Every structure is written in structure tokens, then in C-alpha cells.
Amino acid sequence: xxEKVEAAPILSMNSVEVLxxxxxxxxxxxxxxxxxxxxxALLGSNGAGKxxxxxxxxxxxxxxxxxxxxxxIAFQGxxxxxxxxxxxxxxxxxxxxxxxRVFEHLTPDENLIAxxxxxxxxxxxxxxxxxxYDYFPRLAERRNSQAGYLSGGEQQMLAIxxxxxxxxxxxxxxxxxxxxxxxxxxEIFGILQKINRKEGMSVLLxxxxxxxxxxxxxxxxxxxxxxxxMHGTAAALKSNSDIQEFYLGGGEGTxxxxxxxxxxxxxxxx
Amino acid sequence: xxWIFLTELAINGALTGLLYSLFAIGLxxxxxxxxVPNLAQxxxxxxxxxxxxALAHDAGLPLWLAIxxxxxxxFGLGFGIERVALRRLAGRPVIMILMLTLGLDIFLRxxxxxxxxxxxxxxxxxxxxxxxxxxxxxxxxxxxxGAGVALALFVAFMVFFRTRTGIKLRAIAxxxxxxxxxxxxxxxxxxxxxxxxxxxxxxAGVIWGEIQGVDxxxxxLLLKGLTVAVLGGLDSILGAIVAGIILGVIENVGADFLDPxxxxxxxxxxxxxxxxxxxxxxxxxxxxxxxIERV
Numbered sequence: 001x002x003e004k005v006e007a008a009p010i011l012s013m014n015s016v017e018v019l020x021x022x023x024x025x026x027x028x029x030x031x032x033x034x035x036x037x038x039x040x041a042l043l044g045s046n047g048a049g050k051x052x053x054x055x056x057x058x059x060x061x062x063x064x065x066x067x068x069x070x071x072x073i074a075f076q077g078x079x080x081x082x083x084x085x086x087x088x089x090x091x092x093x094x095x096x097x098x099x100x101r102v103f104e105h106l107t108p109d110e111n112l113i114a115x116x117x118x119x120x121x122x123x124x125x126x127x128x129x130x131x132x133y134d135y136f137p138r139l140a141e142r143r144n145s146q147a148g149y150l151s152g153g154e155q156q157m158l159a160i161x162x163x164x165x166x167x168x169x170x171x172x173x174x175x176x177x178x179x180x181x182x183x184x185x186x187e188i189f190g191i192l193q194k195i196n197r198k199e200g201m202s203v204l205l206x207x208x209x210x211x212x213x214x215x216x217x218x219x220x221x222x223x224x225x226x227x228x229x230m231h232g233t234a235a236a237l238k239s240n241s242d243i244q245e246f247y248l249g250g251g252e253g254t255x256x257x258x259x260x261x262x263x264x265x266x267x268x269x270x
Numbered sequence: 271x272x273w274i275f276l277t278e279l280a281i282n283g284a285l286t287g288l289l290y291s292l293f294a295i296g297l298x299x300x301x302x303x304x305x306v307p308n309l310a311q312x313x314x315x316x317x318x319x320x321x322x323x324a325l326a327h328d329a330g331l332p333l334w335l336a337i338x339x340x341x342x343x344x345f346g347l348g349f350g351i352e353r354v355a356l357r358r359l360a361g362r363p364v365i366m367i368l369m370l371t372l373g374l375d376i377f378l379r380x381x382x383x384x385x386x387x388x389x390x391x392x393x394x395x396x397x398x399x400x401x402x403x404x405x406x407x408x409x410x411x412x413x414x415x416g417a418g419v420a421l422a423l424f425v426a427f428m429v430f431f432r433t434r435t436g437i438k439l440r441a442i443a444x445x446x447x448x449x450x451x452x453x454x455x456x457x458x459x460x461x462x463x464x465x466x467x468x469x470x471x472x473x474a475g476v477i478w479g480e481i482q483g484v485d486x487x488x489x490x491l492l493l494k495g496l497t498v499a500v501l502g503g504l505d506s507i508l509g510a511i512v513a514g515i516i517l518g519v520i521e522n523v524g525a526d527f528l529d530p531x532x533x534x535x536x537x538x539x540x541x542x543x544x545x546x547x548x549x550x551x552x553x554x555x556x557x558x559x560x561x562i563e564r565v
Contacts, residue, residue: 063361063450089453101448103441105559113434114441115452166452 009033010170010202011057011093016071018052018061026052027226029071034170039196039203041213041234043247044223050206051098053223054172057204058095059085075170090117094168098175100155104148108139108158111147115165125165132161135191153184160188164195171195172204177212185209189216210247214238222247278407279522285410287518288417289477293495294502294510295423296470302431302505303439303463306364309371310351312492313378314468318344319475319484320382323391333395337476341469348465356464357457361446379489390483393476416477420511423470427507439463443505497545503558513556517544 011034018026027049034040042050055061056068057075062085072081080088103111112132116125133140136157142150147158156176163171173192177185193216196203207213214220214234222230222243230237237243293315300308308314321343325336351374359367397415401408430436442449442459449456478488498517502509521540528536554560 058451060447060450063447085450086453086455089451094453095451097447097451101445101451103444103448105444106437106440110437110440114437114449114454116434117453162452 008036010036011073011075011204013053013057013073014071016053016056016073017069018049018056018066019069020064020066022067025226026066027056027223030223030226030228031071032221032228032231034202034204035219037196037200037202038219039193039205039217041210041217041220042204042206042223043208043210043213043220043237043243045208045247048223049226050223051174052226054095054174054204054206057088058093058172059083059088060095060097089166089168092167092169094163094166094171096159096163096171096173096176098178100152100159102147102150102155102158102162104146106147107144108147108150108161109143111158111162112165115162117166128165128167132164135164135195136161153180153188156180156184156188157191160192168201170202170204172206174206175208176205177207177209182212185212189213192216210237210243214248274406276523278409279526280519281407281409282413283519283522284515285413285417285518286522287498287514287516288420288511289413289474289481289514290491290494290498290517291511291514292416292420292423292470292477293474293491294498294514295420295427295507296467296474297495297499298502298505298507298510299427299467299470300463301443301499302507303443304460305443305505306367306371307496307499307504308464308467309368309492309496310374310378311467311471311495312489313375314344314348314471315475315478315491316382316484316486316488317347317378317475318468318472319393319479319488320386322472322476322479323386323393323484326393327391333393337472341472344468344472345465348468349461352457352461352464356460360456360460375489375492379486383486388486390485390487392483393480395476395480397480412477412480416481419473419477420514423473424507424511427466431507435462494541497541497548500545501548501555503555505559506555506557509555509557517541520544 013030013032015029015031016027017029020026030049030053032042032053042053044050052066055064055066057073061067068081072079074080075091075093080091083091103114106114109129112129113125133143138154139157139161142154147155150158160173160176176188180188189212192203195201205213205217214237217234219231219233220237221228230243238248293311296311296314297308300306318340321340322336325331325339326333331339355370355374356367359370395412397412400411402411402414431440438454439459439462441454442456446456474491475488478491482488498513499510501517502513521537524540525537548555
């Protein structure tokens with residue numbers, strides 16, 4: 001496990017604890033850093049605390065009666081732990097929430113308009129919209145149909161496009177691959193990579209699909225039971241035998257006859 | 271069959287219906303921006319009328335000044351309601367917000383009763399009581415004025431919901447959480463919808479106050495307004511207008527046929543039947559949005 005920080009982090013989260021309803025401890029001292037302009041993955045299984053981590057960063061915890069009970073989050077050097085969610089969006093943090101959640105009764109075009117920051121001029125908004133339609137040509141074709149009737153992949157693209165309208169410097173995505181066909185996942189991840197390169201936008205990606213995620217990120221964190229249990233470069237994580245077994249569906253050349261299941265466990269959990 | 275009489279019934283029914291629409295637009299505004307049926311719209315309408323009276327009769331301002339001023343005050347009241355009461359409930363189950371609006375309605379009724387008493391007062395809008403006679407058809411002038419106001423508001427809000435602010439309000443109605451996630455101020459949006467609905471309440475309060483007097487009964491308009499809003503499809507302003515006309519005509523013409531048979535009082539029966547049948551047969555109304563289920 002090695003930490004290489006090339007650029008100053010755009011986001012640094014320092015031993016953050018989150019409580020829901022003042023009783024349930026959802027994450028227990030999570031520390032992660034997103035270096036400026038890089039793509040970082042947050043991996044882990046269901047209920048590990050990945051989504052909660054994102055909500056702590058975006059401020060959406062409040063809507064679910066959660067709160068940060070310990071630790072702090074700094075964005076571009078400013079402490080944002082107490083900042084309202086809508087102000088965090090204005091600062092440049094945008095969270096594409098789980099399950100796409102497009103505005104179903106609006107058209108894709110209206111979805112993009114709805115996300116426009118206050119005071120954005122019409123010409124900037126139009127330019128922004130055209131840029132998003134360039135990234136996602138499928139959306140451009142259906143810009144005036146009802147968003148609720150788009151396919152799952154198109155809705156995910158719209159959710160990402162809607163977030164891009166807010167002109168974030170840190171884009172956070174919660175399970176963008178959920179329920180999508182592999183070719184769509186590849187398409188969307190490819191576009192994310194393109195956006196990251198072209199705009200220098202930092203990306204924090206929460207994924208259960210570790211295989212796809214590790215292909216496009218530079219570093220990854222592994223979260224289990226509300227704690228970070230592993231951190232390393234994408235290459236290091238991909239070659240780690242535990243990660244291979246538990247998150248990548250077995251390493252290359254694994255002979256399933258010889259796998260002794262009883263002897264392998266998630267040792268870091270104990 | 272007396273065709274002229276029937277036409278007169280239909281036209282006056284349609285005009286009365288548009289006055290229901292005027293009231294229902296307030297309900298639709300709030301539903302469109304927060305997905306909550308506002309049971310306090312009757313109370314708000316009554317308060318709107320009383321505020322106009324307080325400014326015009328008690329403070330002695332001319333009506334042309336009192337009405338816009340009342341609209342401004344009610345705009346502030348609408349925002350205040352969100353700030354004080356609704357904000358705490360954002361994201362909670364709709365039933366709790368529904369109960370809150372019901373409590374608010376009772377509160378507003380109690381407040382007006384305590385301040386202004388229960389006697390009926392008139393607005394004295396200055397519209398002639400003489401009917402307008404168009405080739406043997408008698409038409410009430412105040413109804414005509416009210417219908418005009420309803421149509422003007424309809425056009426204004428149709429335009430408003432295409433603007434950026436209007437689109438944001440519709441987004442809020444669709445999904446609070448997603449709205450927060452892209453930086454839309456849900457609280458401000460809901461407050462704005464209540465403020466606009468309160469302004470509509472002033473318009474409805476003045477017109478209806480002129481027709482039936484300003485007293486506690488004004489808040490009972492909620493029943494007809496709600497019927498129109500549900501028939502039109504709760505979130506459709508066009509629906510509110512069309513449903514208002516339909517309900518007005520059915521009520522006026524239907525009552526003329528039924529009243530001699532049952533000895534009067536069939537109007538309420540017709541309204542209630544329309545409400546019940548709408549909910550049973552077409553719950554999303556004539557123009558309401560369907561909840562989308564993709565196959």
C-alpha cells in the first residue's frame with residue numbers, strides 16, 4: 001500500500017463519522033483524498049458505506065436525517081463540513097445520485113435547464129447544453145421527449161449531463177453502471193474519461209463493478225463496514241489477490257478446484 | 271325545450287366554472303411545485319379577501335391600490351408559511367404535509383373570525399349588478415370579469431412554467447432529492463409556489479367576495495376548487511381551466527333538470543359525484559401527468 005500524491009488534493013476527507021437519526025453509525029472514520037484532475041474509485045460491497053461517504057461530501061445527508069458527527073471535509077482548502085448542499089454545488093461539487101433519478105416529467109432539455117446555476121446567462125447555458133449533447137449524442141436525438149421514457153442508459157447519461165450543467169470541478173457518481181448492459185457501461189465510462197481529460201474535472205466514482213471502475217481510475221479506495229480497508233493505485237489494486245478474489249471474480253488462471261474457500265476470508269474485517 | 275334558456279344556463283355555468291378555475295389555479299400551482307395538495311387554499315382565499323377589505327375599507331385606501339398591496343402582503347405570507355411550517359416537513363410523507371395544510375386552513379379561519387368577526391361584508395368592487403344582455407341571454411358582469419381574470423392568470427402561468435424558474439419548480443415536484451443534488455433550492459421553490467398561490471388567492475377572494483360576500487363561507491370554496499383541480503389533473507393549469515368550464519356547465523344545467531325532481535340542493539350532489547367519479551375512473555384527471563412506468 002503506497003500513497004503517491006502528485007497534485008494538491010481538491011478534496012480531502014479526514015476521519016469522518018456519519019450518524020443517521022443520531023444513532024446509527026454508517027461510516028466510522030473514513031479518510032480519502034481526491035487529487036486535483038484525477039479519477040478515484042470508491043469500491044466495496046453493498047452497505048459498506050460508499051453512498052454515505054458521497055452524501056457526506058455533497059451535503060445530501062441532511063435530507064436523510066444524517067449528519068457528520070466527527071471529522072471534517074475540506075474542498076479546495078476550505079472546510080465545507082457545515083456548508084449547505086446547494087452552496088456546495090455552487091462551489092463546484094456535484095453528486096450524481098444513485099438510481100439515475102432524472103426529472104421524469106420534464107424533457108432532457110428541461111432537465112438540463114433545471115440544473116442551471118442561478119445567474120447563468122442564456123448564452124452560457126446554451127453553450128453548456130450543446131457541449132453536453134456533444135458528449136452524449138444519444139441525448140441530443142431525444143432532447144424533446146419525456147425523460148421518464150428514456151432507456152436506462154440514456155437516463156444515466158442525462159443524470160450525468162444534468163450534473164455537468166452545474167459546472168462542477170469535482171463530479172461524484174454513485175453506481176452509474178447499476179442495471180446497465182456492459183456495452184453501455186463501457187460507453188458511459190469512456191465518456192467520463194473523456195470529460196476528465198478534456199475538462200480536467202476531478203471524478204470520484206462509487207462502484208460495485210470494480211472491474212470496470214479500475215480500468216479508468218488512477219487510484220482506488222476499498223471500503224468495508226464503514227472503514228477504508230485498502231488504498232492504492234488502480235494497477236496495485238487489480239493485482240492484489242484479495243481484491244481479485246472478492247471483487248473481480250477470481251484472478252487469472254484461478255483453478256476453482258484448488259480454491260480452499262474456508263481458508264480465504266476478508267482478513268481486514270476481523 | 272327552451273334553447274335560449276339552456277344556452278343561458280350553459281354560458282353562465284361556464285363563467286361560474288371559470289371562477290372555480292380561478293380558485294383551482296392556486297391549488298395547481300402548489301401541487302405543480304411540491305406535489306402536495308394544499309387544503310389551506312380556501313383559508314388563504316378568505317384571508318386574501320379580508321386583507322383587501324382591511325386595506326380598502328378600514329385603512330381607506332382606494333381599491334386599485336388596496337388589491338395590489340394585498341397581493342404583495344399575501345406573497346410574503348406564502349413565503350412565510352413555507353419558512354415557518356413547511357420547511358421542517360420537507361422530505362416527510364405527504365400525509366403529514368397534507369395534515370399540516372388542513373391545520374393551517376383551520377388556523378386561518380379561526381384567525382379571521384377572531385379579528386374580523388363572522389358578519390358578511392361586501393367588497394364593493396364597483397362592477398354593475400345589471401346583467402349584460404346579449405340577444406336575450408342574461409350574463410352577470412362580475413362573472414365575466416372574474417372569468418377574464420382566470421384566463422389572464424392561466425396565460426401568465428402557462429408562460430411562467432416555461433421559464434427557467436418555472437422549470438425548476440416542476441423539477442422540484444418531480445424529485446426533491448435530485449433537485450437538491452444539482453443545487454436547486456427546494457425550500458425557496460416551494461416557498462415561491464405558496465407565495466404565487468397566495469397571490470392567486472387574493473384574486474379569487476376579491477371576485478368571490480364580491481359575488482357572495484366576504485365571510486367564513488369563502489373558505490368552503492375549497493370543495494369546488496378541489497373538484498375542479500382533481501378533474502383537471504392536479505398539476506395541469508390547462509386542466510384547471512377546462513375542468514372548471516366542464517364542472518360549471520354540468521352543475522348549472524344538471525341542477526336545472528334535477529332540482530325540480532329532488533326539490534333543490536342537487537348542485538352539491540353533482541359536484542360531489544364528479545369528484546368521486548374522477549378519482550375512481552381517472553385518478554390523474556383530464557390532463558394530469560401519469561406516473562411513468564416503463565416496461
